[in-house]
Amino acid sequence: MHSFNMLWEVSLMDSGEPWERNIQTPHWLDELLTSLLPTNETIEAKLQCDLTLDGRYADAWVVITNKHLWSIAKDDSGEPQVLSIPLSDISDIIIEGFVGNGRLRVCANGRSIIAARFTQTYRPQFERLAGALRRLKEGDKVAISELTAPEPASQRRAFAMRRRGRCPRCGEPIHPRLDVCTNCLKRSRVFKRMLEFIKPYWHVAVASFVLMLLITALDTVQPLFAKLFLDRIIPNRDLKLLMIIVTVILLINIMNAVLSGVRGYIMAWLGERLVVDVRQRLYTHIHELSLAFFDRRDTGRIISRVTDDTHRLNDFLTQGLQDIVRDLLVSIAIGVILFVLHWKLALLTLIPVPILALSSVQFGKRVRRLFHRMWRRWAAVTSVLTDTIPGVRVVKAFAQEPREIRRFVDKIYDLFYASMQTARLWTLFFPSIGFVTTLGYLAVWGFGGYWVIKGSMSVGTMVAFLGYLWRFYAPVQNLARITHRLQHAATAAERIFEVLDTEPDMEIPPDAIELTDVKGHIVYDNVTFSYDGVNQALKGVSFEIQPGEMIGLVGPTGAGKSTLINLLCRFYDPDEGRILIDGHDLRKVRPESLRQHIGVVLQDTYLFNGTVAENISYGKPDASLEEIVAAARAANAHEFIIKMPDGYDTLVGERGSHLSGGEKQRIAIARALLRDPAILIFDEATSSVDTETEAKIREAIDRLIEGRTTIAIAHRFSTLRNAKRLIVLDKGELVEMGTPDELMAKDGLFAHLCKMQSELSKIWAW
Template sequence: MIFTTVGRRLLNYVLRRRRLLILTLLFSSITSLIGLFIPLVARDAINVMVSKSSENLLNYGLMIVFLSVVGGLLAFAQRYYSGLLSESVVFDLRNDLYSSLQNLSFGFYSRSDTGQIIARATSDVESVKRFISFAITGFTNAIITVVLALVIMMSIDLKLTLISLLPLPLMSILVRITAKRVRRLFEYARNIYGDFTSIIRESIIGIKVIKAFCGEEHFSKKFLEDIENYRDSLIKVGKHRALLWPTIGLISFISLLLIYWFGGILAMEKEITVGDLIAFSIYIGMITWPMVMLGFITVSYERAKVSASRVFEIMDMKSDIVEDPNAVDLVVKEGKIEFKDIWFSYDNRKWILKGINLTVNPGEKIVLVGPTGSGKTTLVQLLPRFFDPQRGVITIDGVDIRKVKLDSLRKNIGIVHQDIYLFPDTIRNNIAYGKPDATLAEIIEAAKIARIHDFISSLPKGYDTIIGERGITLSGGQRQRLAIARTLITNPKIIILDDSLSNIDADTEQAIYDALSKYFKGKTVIIISHRPSTLRLADRIVVLFDWKIVEEGTFDELMKGST
């Protein structure tokens, strides 16, 4: 069933490029046909030489040269269109895979290993490409060559054809057995490849932590174990191949031996000519190679099937967050947010939020506080529907957020995440990420509010300065201020700051809040923070503990209550 399903799906991708497929099959077929004529011309030339006549011998030689040149040109066209077809098919596959990855929810990425995802999007897709490039022309050449060569051989002598074919079924049995074993090894190797890809990624991203805790040896051992397993599995594949080819060569030699033995007898009895015998030996070689090619294709398919199934597994995944077919655009006029009896769990076993009821009034600034793991970040992630609660309803201006289009929902909410990610691009493009058509004046204004403009202006290339992956050329505070500017430029109605000023000194924090206080007018703001200076700026503080709201009020009210 897996074989049929994966094969059909790959075929559908190939059929999207029908024109290239037809051209590839056409040139492949003609190339095979020309190759089949050469032994016939060689037969006639040998018969002429055996008869000690030079009549038309030059013409036969020129004919062989001509067919070889034409065959070479057609083989070039075959390889060109075959490569173009495989690249086009894989282009479609990559595009669909990337679209699927973009449409999957946060839940998928929190459950999945990044290295495995990268391996499927790169190495597995390349494996499929190699199969398509090799299999279409190889299969076409093999079928045409085997069928027509057998027809020609039988027209020369049926009995000699049957005798020469006796050893060849062993080849098919051997290839089938090898393919099954190789498939299991390739499947194991692909999983290991994803594992050590993850280790490489973790080692690069977490290099500071690794070095700080002297963890190099630990990661090296893990990496060594994985690459040893990967190496061993591919060595076993190599052993199977090493056994396969000499055995196929032996079978081919036995078949050739039978031809010369029985064919020689027939030639001496004048039932066939010497040219027929030579042509026969060439054709049996032409049949043997396509059978080997079919074996190649079988093994290649087993490898591609494993890779394709891993790719399709991601493409078939459904997002945890589904947009209502009748969803409408969200229009935020006031910005009132209501969490009504919200219950949420990441694994459907342990509740992270329990019966949360919270109303944030239009234009209100609230701060969520509580111990680590109390559910603060989880609660704000429910608002843009990064996750959906198992129970309860969240509304904005009285509209259930599950009844509105995701794009319109998220465009009305600006979030500065706790874990800042900056793209390896210019500062200008990073700030304008949510609004690509933003003018430089708008970008500068957002940067000024976030108190990052002066620093940017001090750089030699200013806003055109390229920053490294994850913004590693910037300090933690600079990354946070850049992320704030990126959020502000979209001018959202609702703003979420998830511990976004933790790396900023008190003076800068106060300056940012002074600027933001004007910007925040008329906007609903939710802030996660524990800094006293931040708490004093809030209209209301909401305290979470044990995954519930246990207290709320102004800073002064809570301070009085604590005393």
């Protein structure tokens, strides 16, 4: 015990700086610590938690000094409650997790003492503390400096806020399936970013806009011919002027038709091009994200972003935006013409405009929320389809067609009800727009007719005014209704930007290196990892693999075996510790460079809907047929492939549905081998095949591992017969390591698993 305290003191002095978390401690705590601590006892760490020892929600503190662990909180009366445990008495420190909370338990002098309680928000810092104390107990003098290194305040706040499900900038709640705050996606910023998609094609957009102005101008002048017809041609019986006007009108409409056709084609090209660009950018960004992004989302919701939302955004960028500008310019231009024709009638015409503007703003506020709800329901429908169609065999095997039909029907009715809410709102709003503009029409008819009868306005002026009136109200109504299109597009844009603004969990430094000539020397150095930030899948795992060595990962389900593989492939980054390949920290290596030297064969083999040859050469698209065949031979796959009607050109079906499990597995081995990787990974490669197929796969594996660093996960220990060492994991911790004989002699977890498997084998043999 005394040596543990000595290690603690030495490590704190050697680390250069104490564990500083820059926490703003309350004044009463500072005064209390000043009175409690003698002059030779210094504070090295302060950890805040949000539960007292009796489970009340309140600020509480764990203070680490060079002598003691202090737990401090106030009781109901406001009096400080203090628990002090000498570090020299502590033999172990344990983090216990419960539903929504956890506690810090220490073993001291044979007693179990609860030192702190906390919600899951604060659990990571106590996990770090526990890890530091365990490593100190084992003699690691640098544990504190490595495990409790200070973090920037902004990062700590962002981490804490995200763990609470709130935005680190504004503090508003973030949806569990999102990584960005929709509250911080300002509407003006959203529209500005929408326009950025058009920038590369601004000249095309300008050409289309100019054509639109010409078409609109040609249409705008036509009511003036009615005034000319009634006020000059009819009274003067001027046939020559009549023929001129008819010819001009004919030419205007021919030109209008030609320009409309040209503009239609340009807009079609621009629209499709924008869809291609947005989808390409979105899809590219999705592939830059780590697996954590996909862990939090349904496939259908991601597909909905790439397909539906991009289409809705395209409609606004190509049509809606120019329609807004056109309607605005037309309403202003015609408004001027109306005032020139008769300013009194023009004033009456403007009466409905303020009413339309106010109602449009109120409508926009309500419809935005409804659009979000409607498209979430649509994404849920897509999710059901992407879930059940690939799993149709399971559905039919369990005769669950009625259940899945009901599930789908429930989702489409949810969508129906959400859509009807939106429809109900605009069926009330749109007719009201028409009614308000009708009041303007009635005012013009009433007062205009009166002035014509009184002789203060000509019939031609009245007819021209009425001709322009509907051309004025039409764009005004469109501008009032444009809220619908704006919200439609803005909602789609927000959903797209939610994905585009999601930052990759893995940071790739600018000076990241390219791996070349990989030997396969692998080091796991105190690796700790959690998928959800709360429950640790790995806890301080450390081991080393020599180049060309085969090791086996053994342990019960959920022990952390696959997590070790995921981290080695850098699908995720460790929360603590590091992984080295040939002395290079994986965080400083370009992921694509790393994965070029790793061949992976997973338990659930995924084949793409293509030919056998295309699937084998997936990791090396430029491979020759000779290379593909050689890889298939090495994987014991060539024999069954050439027996197929089309050989290597045989279509495997969606997810390899035309092949058996063993055939898919051997194609996966050939796919991994074709790249000639320095490191091979087999994750339960023989778990779902028969004995004969397992023998063929084992034979292929035996050939493949020669000269390669190999990591194999298997519950069938016969698959690991060539492994030089076995690493046994349990609940995220490395509990045993050694040769099979050494582990059997220990009579630990591995021996227990072997005995269970042996008993099971006897039952099957019987």
